[in-house]
Amino acid sequence: MRIRGVVLMMLAFVGISAAQAPAPSKAKAKAPSAPASRNPATLAQLMKGILFPSANVVFFAQSDNPNDVPPAKDPALAINPLASSYGKWEAVENASLAIVEAANLLTVPGRKCSNGLPVPVTNADWPKLVQGLRDAGMAAYKAAQSKNQDKILDAADVMTTACANCHDKYREKPTPADRCK
Numbered sequence: 001m002r003i004r005g006v007v008l009m010m011l012a013f014v015g016i017s018a019a020q021a022p023a024p025s026k027a028k029a030k031a032p033s034a035p036a037s038r039n040p041a042t043l044a045q046l047m048k049g050i051l052f053p054s055a056n057v058v059f060f061a062q063s064d065n066p067n068d069v070p071p072a073k074d075p076a077l078a079i080n081p082l083a084s085s086y087g088k089w090e091a092v093e094n095a096s097l098a099i100v101e102a103a104n105l106l107t108v109p110g111r112k113c114s115n116g117l118p119v120p121v122t123n124a125d126w127p128k129l130v131q132g133l134r135d136a137g138m139a140a141y142k143a144a145q146s147k148n149q150d151k152i153l154d155a156a157d158v159m160t161t162a163c164a165n166c167h168d169k170y171r172e173k174p175t176p177a178d179r180c181k
């Protein structure tokens, strides 16, 4: 019985490595994968997955001192970044940088908005609106590094404006179909 178990395990192992083996040369000759498959998130999904939660960590520091956030019972499993192993002001620094880096993802061609239209990366004002977000993230990062809540207040203001500038133009529409035009 025991030997049979070992043999089965070995077979399973062989099966797995065969599945993970590099595809034959035919795959190599294929054209590089379409941008869409490398950027599966819609613009709205990026906003909800990265910008919204990160901005909230920055906004929190306006009214509450991140140093006063007690660690979660198990900081390694915390769902609140401020109470996690990388919490307090470090969480504000990292959330700010996540926003700066995510700004680059807003300029990638091939991404769609939730209504199926392409993200308007070639519109003249789009890069400027994205740069506004980048600047806001950097301001928040510097404020977080200084652990100064007055500076966070200023940076949060810049950030709210950066989000709103773009939303006013591309999101706040009577119908979803008119977004991203």
Ligand code: HEC
Pocket: 042, 043, 044, 045, 047, 048, 051, 052, 055, 099, 106, 112, 113, 114, 115, 126, 129, 130, 133, 159, 162, 163, 164, 166, 167, 170, 171, 179, 180
């Ligand atoms: C350069 C433009 C731009 C910037 C900057 C921007 N957004 Fe957005 N955002 C959009 C657009 C356009 C949509 C709608 C996207 C879609 O429908 O796919 C959107 C959607 C969202 C959504 C999803 C809700 C909804 O109505 O679909 C959230 C949440 C959001 N943004 C938060 C933020 C926050 C927070 C910031 C700033 C930290 C920000 N956004 C900065 C353009 C922007």
